[in-house]
Amino acid sequence: MTLLDLTWPLERAGEALTALAVQARLQPALRELGAPGTAVLADPDDAAIERWLAxxxxxxxxxxxxxxxDVAGVDALLRTAAPALLRVGPGGRALLxxxxxxxxxxLVLAPDLRPRRVALDDVRRAVCEHVLAPLRGRAEALVDRTGLRGQRRERAVELLLRERLSVLRVGRAFILRPSPAAPLLRLLRAEGLLARAAALALLHAAELALMITAWWLIGGxxxxxxTDAGWSQAWLLLLLTVVPCRMGQAAIAGEILRSAGSLLKRRLLVGxxxxxxxLTRREGAGLLLGRVLETSAVESLGLRGGLVSLVAVLEFAAAVPILALGPAPVLHLALLAAWAALSVVLVARTGLHLTAWTDTRGELTHHLVEAMVGHRTRLAQEAPERWHEDDDARLVRVLARERDLNRSESLLVALLPRGWLVLGLAALLPAFVAGSAPAATIAAAIGGVxxxxxxxxxxxxxxTALLGCGVAVRQALPMLRAAESADAGAHGLMLSFPPVPEGQPLVVARGLGFRYPGRERPVLREVDLAIAAGDRLLLEGGSGGxxxxxxxxxAGLREPTAGLVLLAGLDRPTLGLVGWRRRVAAAPQFHENHIVTATLAFNLLMGRSWPPTQKQLAEADAVCRELGLGELLDRMPSGLLQMVGETGWQLSHGERSRLFxxxxxxxxxxxxxLDESFAALDPATLQQALRCVLDRARAVLVIAHP
Ligand SMILES: Nc1ncnc2c1ncn2[C@@H]1O[C@H](COP(=O)(O)OP(=O)(O)OP(=O)(O)O)[C@@H](O)[C@H]1O
Structure with missing residues (x-):
């Protein structure tokens, strides 16, 4: 059986995907997914099948x-990518x-749904051959012209190929994993975190059991x-066994921290x-930045706090039976229960102080960031004596809250463990003084205390760590909630998109209405609209209209609060935001549009897949020149690869608007x-830019003032 017999044709991509998900335990049962349509399969652009799979x-x-x-990285990819779908064969038309x-x-999953072992060498060949084969012929022909023979010829061919292949991309794989937006329990299970946490608890329980046995032995x-040498050796052996136990725990805890940390980061990023x-507009950049900063605490505090608390519970639970067997069981257990209740009260109090401190700190960050955002305007327009008016008062508030928190934390750290030690030992005094209990029982009770x-x-x-984490989670809540609904628009990804024929309806709206949240009156009411493919429309009106x-x-950037808007006959829930964006692009007004600190090429092609192809870069260059940016491109030392943005090459108002x-x-x-995209251009440049837009856009809606 050849490797090709183990591959799935691209037409069966849906079946292959669900079969792999079931085998990799990412999904409980096979599901009907359908097949990629002929439009997707026939699309010469690889992106179509990739979007369908996504x-x-x-x-x-x-x-x-x-x-x-690249070729050098194929082995590493094959070793680590599973579970994954690998495109192999000519044109990547088969899936392994x-x-x-x-x-x-x-281990690969064959089309008969049986897992089969295959040699990594064979898979590497299948992945690279379609890239290697055409180049090998050319490389051999080239080397033959030099007259090299035998081994030297072979070596020269290999070196030539390696040089060429270092820049060629091969081995396209689709790594399958639960979406970061999936329910948390499913994610934890898929990452093996629950099993690891159980192993950690087991190892710690074993360590405790070893320690208690060692005490019992030496105490006896x-x-x-x-002073029996044999028993002393047994005691030593027990203590030595604790060492691998500890090492095992440290290794597992590290693994848990690493994978849970990356899981959380992915979820927060998606959110x-x-x-x-x-929401970002309502809350302001400062508050959002504060929230993002707080999220780092979720990871560090939450994970560490969770693990440490797990250990604390085990230690506490182990102490209960030991104290119950001691000379003052009722008194000890009652005291322990009272102390546990006190701990909860003190922790809750600290939690309140921590929340108050975090909130005031968040306000301060917000205030400072907003001040920085408007810094240049303030320098130019505000009286200097008012620049720092509020700063001190805000800082004093933060410091006062911090003082409360410190006091509360000191009480927690100083009183709880030491107070218990004093009380626990005091409870043993009557039995000790009366000499009513055997010495071994007293020793065991001391161990329990x-x-x-x-x-x-x-x-x-x-x-304390968990409290910090709880407060940070509260801050990160909008992002975590947003992550849960992040895949809502994914459905539209699977649809293929032949362009709408000229004159056919593209956007149709009926009874469209829109009211901004918190506003009483709608901005738009009962709007009917029809835009056909090929239309060139100008939308004029007064300010604020x-x-x-x-x-x-x-453009699908907002959803109507009344009425219906269809794009190529489909509504927004069907297309999803991603699907809508692939048909309509918008250049929002200047205050809503930004230059990202990155290369000019990235700023131009950020709507396409990244990194760009040579063809896309050439297209970007051509559009810029048609918009009159040719002279600017020639002036930039790195051309399209010039860094632009706040800390890069500064662009003028008119240059920015043409970049948009x-x-x-x-x-x-x-x-x-295009929303007021021509407002910053002089008449000649405006004519040139308009010409480019009319030539290049399949349909255009220009918004402008009369
Ligand atoms: N994010 C928002 N939240 C609340 N109200 C908004 C928001 N954006 C715009 N508005 C309000 O909606 C109304 C219409 O605004 P819009 O920007 O659509 O008008 P416009 O016709 O484009 O105006 P202009 O020509 O001045 O740009 C305005 O009264 C504005 O205050």
């Missing part, structure tokens, strides 16, 4: 991350389903007045990018919405 995976609550590599990686062999020997635009004290000390550390709002509705137009045109969509 959409289909999202439908299963999974993420199919597309990765590729990678179930498990390995050093020499890989001492109280019996025996941050899915935050509704209006010490164990509970260690548990309390660990609890204080864990609880709702032109930009209508443009945002057409180019960015919209380069998305190769059916309709371009």
């Amino acid at each position: 959409g289909a995976a999202a439908g299963l609550g999974l993420e199919a991350e597309s990765v590729d590599t 389903l990678l179930l498990r990686g390995g050093r020499r062999t890989l 020997l001492v109280f019996a007045g025996r 941050a990018l899915a935050l509704p635009g209006d 010490l164990l509970a004290q260690r548990g309390l000390a660990t609890f204080v550390v864990g609880a 709702g032109k930009s709002t209508l443009g945002a509705l057409v 137009i180019a960015r919209a045109l380069l998305q190769s969509v059916d309709l371009v919405v």
Whole structure:
């Protein structure tokens, strides 16, 4: 059986995806996904099938991350990518389903749904051959002209190929994993975190059992007045066994911290990018920045706190039976319960102080960031004596809250474990003085008191960390919530998009209405609109009349609060934001549009897949020149690769507005919405830019003042 017999044709991509997900335990049962349509399969652009796979995976609550590599990186990819779908064969028309990686062999899922072992060498060949084959012939022909023969010829061919292949991308794989937006429990299970946490608890329980046995042994020997060498060796052995136990725990805890940390970061990133635009506008950049900063605490404090608290619970639980067997069981257990209740009260009090401190600190960050955002305006327009008016008062408030928090934390750390030690030992005094209990029982009870004290000390550390984490989670809540709904628009990814024929309806709106949240009156009411493919429209109106709002509705940036808007006959829930964006691109008004600190090429092509192809770069260059930016490009030392933005090459108002137009045109969509994009241009440049837009856009809606 050849490797090709183990591959799935691209037409069966849906079946292959769900089969792999089931085998890799990412999904409980096979699901009907359908097949990529002929339009997707026939699309010469690889992006169509990639989008289809991403959409289909999202439908299963999974993420199919597309990765590729150069020839040197293929082995590493094959070893680590599983579970993954690998495109192999000419044109990548077949899929190899990678179930498990390995050093020499890989486990793949065959079309008969049976896992099979294959040699890594064979898979590497299948992945690279289509790239290697055409080049090998040319390289051999080239070397033959030099007259080299035998081994030297072979070596020269290999070297030539390696040189060429170092820049060629091969081995496109789709790594399958639960979507960061999936329910938390599913993510934790998929990452093996629950199993690891159980292993950690087991190892710690074993360590405690070893320690208690060691105490019991040495205590018995001492109280019996025996110095038996055999027993002492057994005691030593027990203590030595604790060492691998500790090492195992440290290794597992590190693994848990690493994978849970990356999980959280992915979820927060997805959430941050899915935050509704209006929320970011309402809250302001400062508050959002504060929130993002707080999220680092979720990871460090939450994970550490969780692990430490788990250990504290085990230590506390181990102390209970020991104290119950001691000379004052009722008194000890009652005291322990009272102390546990006091701990909860003190921790809750600290939590309140921590919340208050974090809130005032967040306000301060917000105030400072907003001041910085408007810094240049303030320098130019505000009286200097008012620049720092509020800063001191805000700082004093933060410091007062911090003082309260410090006091509360000191009480927690100082009183809880030490107070218990004093009380626990005092409770043993009557039995000790009366001599009513055997010495070994008293010794065991002392051990129980010490164990509970260690548990309390660990609890204080864990609880403080968890409190910090709780407060940080509260700050990160908008992002975590947004992450849960981040895949809502993924469905539209699976649809293929032949362009709408000239004259056919592109955007149709009926009874469209829009009201901003918190506003009493709608901005738009009962709007009917029809834009056909090929239309060139100008939308004029007075200031504040709702032109930009209508443009945002057409571009899918906002959803109507009344009525219906269809794009190529489909509504927004069907297309999803991603699907809508692939048909309509917008250049929003100046205050809503930004130059990202990155290369000019990135700023121009950020709507396309990244990194760009040579063809896309050439297209970007051509559009810029048609918009009259040729002279600027020639002046920039790095041309399209010049860094622009706040800390890069500074662009003038008119240059920026043309960059925004180019960015919209380069998305190769059916309709371009340009909101006051020509306002900053002189008449001659305006004519030139307009010419370019009319030549390049399939349909255009220009918003302008009369
Ligand atoms: N994010 C928002 N939240 C609340 N109200 C808004 C928001 N954006 C715009 N508005 C209000 O909606 C109304 C219409 O605004 P819009 O920007 O659509 O008008 P416009 O016709 O484009 O105006 P202009 O020509 O001045 O740009 C205005 O009264 C504005 O105050």
